[in-house]
Amino acid sequence: MKKVAFDFERIGTLSDFYKMxxxxxxxxxxxxxxxxxxxxxxxxxxxxxxxxxxINMSMNQLETFDRLIQLFEEAAEQLGDDFSFEYYLKAVG
Known part of the structure; x- marks a missing residue:
């Protein structure tokens, strides 16, 4: 299974995400x-x-990228075992 991680410390906008x-x-x-x-x-x-x-999402990014997260969650639901999606908040402190 191919594994892809998007590091949101390097992503500020949807445009940044699309490029990556x-x-x-x-x-x-x-x-x-x-x-x-x-x-x-x-x-x-x-x-x-x-x-x-x-990975490394901030609380603000959860709001900014809410629709993007929903899209990936819906894809995981529709595609079943062939598509896995998770997101992680940046550790604070």
Whole structure:
């Protein structure tokens, strides 16, 4: 199973995420840099099985990237054992 981790200490905007996702998830060249396009690629274009983790998220990023997190959770629900998703908060202190 391929494993991909997105480190949110290096991601500040959705644009940053899309740039990283393009290479890490090996999205097709026609990827449209929006949530609908990301959904289409995750559910139809990327190689499965895959495990995706969002790491070092701050509380603010949970709000900022809420729709992105929901998309990955829904993909995990729809794709079952072929797609795993988890996110982790940055350790404080």
């Amino acid at each position: 996702a393009q290479s890490q998830l090996e999205l097709p060249s026609h990827f449209g840099n929006n949530l609908d396009a990301l959904w289409d690629c995750i559910t139809g274009d990327i190689a499965l099985p895959i495990e995706v983790k969002f």
